[in-house]
Amino acid sequence: MTRRLTTRGQQRRDQLIGFATARFAENGFHPTSVTEIVNGLGVGKGVFYWYFDSKEELFIEILRGAQQDLRRFQEKAIANEPDPLARIEFGIRASITWLAGHPDFFTLLQFAAIDEKFSKLIRLGEEIAVNDVARHIREGIDQGRIDEGDPVVLGHAILGVTNQLTRVLLFEKKYEPGSVADTVIRFALGGLRGFSGVIAAGALSVTST
Amino acid sequence: MTRRLTTRGQQRRDQLIGFATARFAENGFHPTSVTEIVNGLGVGKGVFYWYFDSKEELFIEILRGAQQDLRRFQEKAIANEPDPLARIEFGIRASITWLAGHPDFFTLLQFAAIDEKFSKLIRLGEEIAVNDVARHIREGIDQGRIDEGDPVVLGHAILGVTNQLTRVLLFEKKYEPGSVADTVIRFALGGLRGFSGVIAAGALSVTST
DNA sequence: ATCTAACTTGACTGATTGGTCAAGTTCTCC
DNA sequence: GGAGAACTTGACCAATCAGTCAAGTTAGAT
Numbered sequence: 001m002t003r004r005l006t007t008r009g010q011q012r013r014d015q016l017i018g019f020a021t022a023r024f025a026e027n028g029f030h031p032t033s034v035t036e037i038v039n040g041l042g043v044g045k046g047v048f049y050w051y052f053d054s055k056e057e058l059f060i061e062i063l064r065g066a067q068q069d070l071r072r073f074q075e076k077a078i079a080n081e082p083d084p085l086a087r088i089e090f091g092i093r094a095s096i097t098w099l100a101g102h103p104d105f106f107t108l109l110q111f112a113a114i115d116e117k118f119s120k121l122i123r124l125g126e127e128i129a130v131n132d133v134a135r136h137i138r139e140g141i142d143q144g145r146i147d148e149g150d151p152v153v154l155g156h157a158i159l160g161v162t163n164q165l166t167r168v169l170l171f172e173k174k175y176e177p178g179s180v181a182d183t184v185i186r187f188a189l190g191g192l193r194g195f196s197g198v199i200a201a202g203a204l205s206v207t208s209t
Numbered sequence: 210m211t212r213r214l215t216t217r218g219q220q221r222r223d224q225l226i227g228f229a230t231a232r233f234a235e236n237g238f239h240p241t242s243v244t245e246i247v248n249g250l251g252v253g254k255g256v257f258y259w260y261f262d263s264k265e266e267l268f269i270e271i272l273r274g275a276q277q278d279l280r281r282f283q284e285k286a287i288a289n290e291p292d293p294l295a296r297i298e299f300g301i302r303a304s305i306t307w308l309a310g311h312p313d314f315f316t317l318l319q320f321a322a323i324d325e326k327f328s329k330l331i332r333l334g335e336e337i338a339v340n341d342v343a344r345h346i347r348e349g350i351d352q353g354r355i356d357e358g359d360p361v362v363l364g365h366a367i368l369g370v371t372n373q374l375t376r377v378l379l380f381e382k383k384y385e386p387g388s389v390a391d392t393v394i395r396f397a398l399g400g401l402r403g404f405s406g407v408i409a410a411g412a413l414s415v416t417s418t
Numbered sequence: 419a420t421c422t423a424a425c426t427t428g429a430c431t432g433a434t435t436g437g438t439c440a441a442g443t444t445c446t447c448c
Numbered sequence: 449g450g451a452g453a454a455c456t457t458g459a460c461c462a463a464t465c466a467g468t469c470a471a472g473t474t475a476g477a478t
Contacts, residue, residue, distance in 0.1 A: 006445075006454065028324060030239035034436060044457040049437065107323070114319045115237060147399075149392075153378065157396045160373025161366045168365045186358075187366045189404035191396035215424065215476080243466060253427040258467065 001053045013051045021062050025104035029111050066105040067125045073098045084139035093181040100177040130155035147194035158188045210262045222260045230271050234313035238320050275314040276334040282307045293348035302390040308375055309386040339364035356403035367397045
């Protein structure tokens with residue numbers, strides 16, 4: 001939906017997005033009803049459908065906006081840094097800093113990632129983020145500072161560590177963003193360097209029941 | 210709900226669990242209706258409520274059963290292995306092998322993890338898994354083979370890598386479970402060993418917008 | 419053979435959902 | 449001050465939901 005919005009209209013739209021973000025983050029997409037959103041804001045239902053075609057469109061709007069904001073923040077953080085490993089570190093640090101300031105969005109990401117309706121958008125954003133870091137990894141490999149390996153796969157590994165530790169340390173255990181980032185970076189860079197010789201690859205030959 | 214079940218009843222119950230698992234994995238918990246489940250099985254709605262108090266109870270039942278099965282599988286895989294690093298490797302390998310045989314459950318885990326109604330159960334199971342691996346990590350630290358660090362935090366880091374790479378490599382890119390495990394283990398053990406000296410800790414002093 | 423507990427049916431209920439729309443109000447621009 | 453666009457209202461709709469229940473069927477135990 002595209003509409004010419006007055007200042008008042010823009011404010012109302014932002015208000016809807018803000019309130020809906022909070023409700024979605026708390027209850028999830030499906031359990032949060034449009035009625036709940038408009039009632040919470042004390043406006044009629046028509047207001048919602050004046051600004052958005054559907055509940056789904058609103059959610060996508062939220063996701064897109066946040067993804068864009070995060071990416072810009074990351075780019076700004078690594079700009080002009082020549083060292084690829086430092087770029088990886090700055091990227092991780094920026095992501096965690098941004099997420100610390102947007103906890104609702106972290107939750108929304110989880111919801112969206114598994115919902116058929118939104119997972120494509122999330123995977124796309126994830127792919128972009130992974131490709132960004134994969135570029136730095138490739139450079140690191142070329143410089144002989146990172147072990148041989150598929151940069152995209154390693155990028156996913158970093159994303160996995162970052163997400164999990166952000167959730168547990170930042171949002172559950174309430175650690176400082178900086179210290180969470182330190183931990184993630186230490187593990188991620190160690191992981192990139194790899195481990196010489198898997199202890200017992202293929203030694204386990206069990207089959208699933 | 211506990212009932213005396215005949216053989217026929219037990220079969221029906223299993224059938225409900227099996228079909229519901231597939232539907233939940235495909236559509237998610239909220240969008241899958243009880244009507245859809247019983248219609249798909251060609252039975253009356255009363256059948257569902259003869260075996261389960263609610264849709265929620267069924268879902269919890271599925272989660273609990275799968276968590277139990279996975280844990281037993283992990284335990285069997287590391288039994289009698291004296292080397293802590295090998296136990297970590299075997300545990301990771303077993304988890305990925307098991308998930309390869311139960312792809313629906315992997316999806317269900319994601320759904321459950323973010324739903325307020327089920328996240329407690331998931332976090333509990335996650336905590337158990339992390340504590341398991343944390344024990345081996347602590348041993349590895351004591352043996353001087355793993356860098357100093359909070360074993361529980363490191364356990365979460367391993368869980369994060371495992372989950373992400375399992376999703377992307379095993380389920381999306383359809384790699385072999387064994388090769389996915391190799392990649393995860395290499396990164397995880399490298400991460401445990403850590404990275405001597407963070408490149409530029411705290412050098413980034415940006416604030417979130 | 420019969421009794422009883424296990425199992426099954428499917429119409430029904432009350433509540434809620436996403437979305438519509440005719441009508442009314444406010445704002446902006448000329 | 450008036451015309452038209454932007455905005456708002458809230459009753460309304462068709463669909464769907466989780467869950468109930470009285471009635472009926474099946475099958476193992478005695």
